[in-house]
Amino acid sequence: MKRTIIITGGAGFIGNHVVRLFVNKYPEHNIINLDKLTYAGNLANLKDVEDKPNYKFVKMDICDFEGVYKLMQDAHVDGIIHLAAESHVDRSIKDPFTFARTNVMGTLSLLQAAKLYWESQPERWEGKLFYHISTDEVYGALELTNPEGVIPPFSTKASSGKHHLAYGDKFFTEDLKYQPHSPYSASKASSDHFVRAFHDTYGMPTVVTNCSNNYGPYQFPEKLIPLFINNIRHRKPLPVYGKGENVRDWLYVEDHARAIDTIFHHGTVAETYNIGGFNEWKNIDIIRLLIRTVDRQLGRAEGEDENLITFVTDRAGHDMRYAIDSRKLQRELGWEPSLQFEEGIEKTVRWYLDNQEWMDNVTSGDYMKYYDDMYSNR
Numbered sequence: 001m002k003r004t005i006i007i008t009g010g011a012g013f014i015g016n017h018v019v020r021l022f023v024n025k026y027p028e029h030n031i032i033n034l035d036k037l038t039y040a041g042n043l044a045n046l047k048d049v050e051d052k053p054n055y056k057f058v059k060m061d062i063c064d065f066e067g068v069y070k071l072m073q074d075a076h077v078d079g080i081i082h083l084a085a086e087s088h089v090d091r092s093i094k095d096p097f098t099f100a101r102t103n104v105m106g107t108l109s110l111l112q113a114a115k116l117y118w119e120s121q122p123e124r125w126e127g128k129l130f131y132h133i134s135t136d137e138v139y140g141a142l143e144l145t146n147p148e149g150v151i152p153p154f155s156t157k158a159s160s161g162k163h164h165l166a167y168g169d170k171f172f173t174e175d176l177k178y179q180p181h182s183p184y185s186a187s188k189a190s191s192d193h194f195v196r197a198f199h200d201t202y203g204m205p206t207v208v209t210n211c212s213n214n215y216g217p218y219q220f221p222e223k224l225i226p227l228f229i230n231n232i233r234h235r236k237p238l239p240v241y242g243k244g245e246n247v248r249d250w251l252y253v254e255d256h257a258r259a260i261d262t263i264f265h266h267g268t269v270a271e272t273y274n275i276g277g278f279n280e281w282k283n284i285d286i287i288r289l290l291i292r293t294v295d296r297q298l299g300r301a302e303g304e305d306e307n308l309i310t311f312v313t314d315r316a317g318h319d320m321r322y323a324i325d326s327r328k329l330q331r332e333l334g335w336e337p338s339l340q341f342e343e344g345i346e347k348t349v350r351w352y353l354d355n356q357e358w359m360d361n362v363t364s365g366d367y368m369k370y371y372d373d374m375y376s377n378r
Helices: 013-025 065-075 089-094 096-119 183-202 224-233 253-266 283-297 327-333 341-354 356-364 366-375
Strands: 004-008 030-035 055-059 079-082 129-135 206-211 213-215 238-241 247-252 272-275 280-282 309-312
Touching: 004 013, 004 065, 013 030, 013 253, 030 065, 065 096, 079 096, 079 253, 089 096, 089 183, 096 129, 096 183, 129 183, 129 253, 183 206, 206 253, 213 253, 213 341, 224 238, 224 283, 224 341, 224 356, 238 283, 247 253, 247 283, 247 341, 253 272, 253 327, 272 327, 280 283, 283 309, 283 341, 341 356, 356 366
Parallel strands: 004 030, 004 079, 030 055, 079 129, 129 206, 206 272, 213 247, 238 309
Antiparallel strands: 247 280
């Protein structure tokens, strides 16, 4: 069945991988990349698909309700994959209003536009879906009860042959109570509630997923992994919050895109699915792995740049541990991560080292000037 699908935030980190996957895998579908092109949106991420006949880019703010509603009418949209969001915790601490506007009111704008358009169609909800991508941070934090790590009680083929460690006895499950601790996670929790409310109140077909930390190509270098790869390359300080003992569950971004594809086409309406890598790492251990990997790929002695590590004052409200239990997704839809973390880090480091021009354009801001000029008269 031919479909027209809006992917919001498609010029961002996760979004560009989802857009690329859908454009290439489903040539019969029309894929609309709707993105405001904030600092984190970069159309250079999609150079390889921008001329595909089933791809279209629309520069638009998701808070522009009238614009979104008209686009849905004109393009006959029957699916929305909603990724657009302000997502950097440090920025949310400094400017919570922007996060509330984009993540809460922007989501509400999309929901209301979809509701009004889909209700006006003869088939109403049939064949429609509003898919909302959220974060594991809405669940709050887990205790670090196993500070040295233990073999986790469950794993996947991705970790066969080498078990990564679990640093606590509990994990985020889909039925866990929300306890957001930052303005960012509070804004995402609110948007999740609105999505579920539109299903419960109006019958809109919705699905929500909560994912762990992503890494991979095209990530904006304010985030830990691309920032530190670039800093190691240029031998700049590596600022580590606190003692670096905070634990996160990491997932390669293309595995997340595959999960989104699977859930969009085969997931159950009104369900929540957690997406994670079964892959917990302390920040300091990731940083040391990055140093060894970058040093080796640059022909340096492994670990010689560990002197770049600089411990700084911890971030306000810094959650200690996140760990996703994604067995429901594995059990019901057959998805699981494809890469061991070390393999994913090798690929990721190689990509950033091979694409220094991309990194330089992003860190200098030149990419924004180019697209500002391109769209200033449209």
